[in-house]
Amino acid sequence: MSIIEFRNTSKHFGPLKVLDGVDLSIEAGEVVVLVGPSGSGKSTLLRCINGLETITGGDLVVDGLSVTGGSRQLREIRQEAGMVFQQFNLFPQLTALENVAFGPAKVRGQSKAKARETALDLLEKVGLRDKAGHYPSELSGGQQQRVAIARALAVKPKVMLFDEPTSALDPELKQEVLNVMHALAEEGMTMVVVTHEMAFAKQVGTRLIFMEHGHIAVDGNPREVIDTPPNDRMRDFLQHV
Amino acid sequence: MDTDWSVVVDSLPQLLEGAETTIYITIVGLIGGLALGTLAGMMRAYGGRILNAIAFAYIELIRGTPIVVQVMFLYFALPVLANIRIDPMSAAILAIIVNAGAYIAEIVRGAFLSISKGLTEAGLAIGLPHWKVLYYIVGPLAFRRLIPPLGNQFIVSLKDTSLFIVIGVGELTRTGQEIMAANFRAVEIWTAVAVIYLIMTGTLSLILRITEKRMRIL
Ligand SMILES: Nc1ncnc2c1ncn2[C@@H]1O[C@H](COP(=O)(O)OP(=O)(O)O)[C@@H](O)[C@H]1O
Ligand SMILES: [Mg+2]
Numbered sequence: 001m002s003i004i005e006f007r008n009t010s011k012h013f014g015p016l017k018v019l020d021g022v023d024l025s026i027e028a029g030e031v032v033v034l035v036g037p038s039g040s041g042k043s044t045l046l047r048c049i050n051g052l053e054t055i056t057g058g059d060l061v062v063d064g065l066s067v068t069g070g071s072r073q074l075r076e077i078r079q080e081a082g083m084v085f086q087q088f089n090l091f092p093q094l095t096a097l098e099n100v101a102f103g104p105a106k107v108r109g110q111s112k113a114k115a116r117e118t119a120l121d122l123l124e125k126v127g128l129r130d131k132a133g134h135y136p137s138e139l140s141g142g143q144q145q146r147v148a149i150a151r152a153l154a155v156k157p158k159v160m161l162f163d164e165p166t167s168a169l170d171p172e173l174k175q176e177v178l179n180v181m182h183a184l185a186e187e188g189m190t191m192v193v194v195t196h197e198m199a200f201a202k203q204v205g206t207r208l209i210f211m212e213h214g215h216i217a218v219d220g221n222p223r224e225v226i227d228t229p230p231n232d233r234m235r236d237f238l239q240h241v
Numbered sequence: 242m243d244t245d246w247s248v249v250v251d252s253l254p255q256l257l258e259g260a261e262t263t264i265y266i267t268i269v270g271l272i273g274g275l276a277l278g279t280l281a282g283m284m285r286a287y288g289g290r291i292l293n294a295i296a297f298a299y300i301e302l303i304r305g306t307p308i309v310v311q312v313m314f315l316y317f318a319l320p321v322l323a324n325i326r327i328d329p330m331s332a333a334i335l336a337i338i339v340n341a342g343a344y345i346a347e348i349v350r351g352a353f354l355s356i357s358k359g360l361t362e363a364g365l366a367i368g369l370p371h372w373k374v375l376y377y378i379v380g381p382l383a384f385r386r387l388i389p390p391l392g393n394q395f396i397v398s399l400k401d402t403s404l405f406i407v408i409g410v411g412e413l414t415r416t417g418q419e420i421m422a423a424n425f426r427a428v429e430i431w432t433a434v435a436v437i438y439l440i441m442t443g444t445l446s447l448i449l450r451i452t453e454k455r456m457r458i459l
Binding site for chain 2: 155
């Protein structure tokens, strides 16, 4: 069974149809790169997966659980599908370590000591063990985003959702975040990534989806569809990123 | 003009007793006002349509009427309407609870809604229930922003207790009035009363400023 399955999924904001009957199956281990013009519904598609947006039609099943199954089930889904945001959204009153330990302690019910250990391991993994005691305001954007990745991983999700994780970063800081994501993909993590980084898409992606007006216009191998876009609008789009 | 400051010394014990009553009404009233205000503020910020409407009506009702009218209503009209007898002290405390509660509700609502939505989403996204996100993440951040406006409200409420002179509660202003009626020493007595109020509000300001300094606003 697919780990994420959109079944004729729709999302409206009032009269505005943002997802228009999307059918999409994502298998464990895939690294799906989601691209498309601004406003085409990429963020919405991603946020429907972990229920930050409520779908208004069809169904969406994550790891066997429907997003329409009530708040308890939604929390289970969210523990299986971690999210990384464009604006990092680290908890400013907590240190890097506390940010990462927060999920294991408060969601997974780990003891303080165990959660701390989990957090230190993950900070090590994203190369920031030495920044454990720093507050978000004392870290660069790239470092904050790596902590945010560690925070999401700490809950032990099966899938990671990234919404333009490098768009808020200065060019010289993007790579350190992309490297962490690359390493994660190599470990076999299932990932859905909204990004404009075409080099990353080609190198790390196993599948590329081009969205347009709330539906999937192109779905294929990243290298093939980027090098020879099967549709004019995608060609246009690629010329502008 | 001849003044005789020794009358202040003579009436000091009585004035301090009045001040004590003022402090008592303020503290008990504000504890209740904080509880009520937090509840109403959360209803405004996160309640569904009905809870929101109830809180909104309460806040508008209180903010749109003078506190003197509110306490008169509690003391004189409520017994007639609902057949509940209420002593002046309880009416005074209740008036502070209900009045401060409305202003605190707006302060609480504003502080919670000023915290970036992204932080709430980040908390939800790791699988926390909404109340835990509010309790662990948004609450502590909002609390820091709450302190300055809350401090203002505390000082306003403390001074508002002087209006309870209208229902005869023996707080500081009423006490001053009574002493003055007996010895006609207006300058000395009202100066003393004002100074005691200043000491109380000054102490409150100081405590708030220290608390504020100890907490980084994030
Ligand atoms: N909360 C919302 N309320 C109303 N409209 C929204 C909301 N979120 C997104 N939209 C609209 O939905 C469309 C798709 O948005 P989004 O998924 O963010 O696109 P993308 O991430 O591809 O830029 C846009 O037209 C946007 O204005
Ligand atoms: Mg977006």
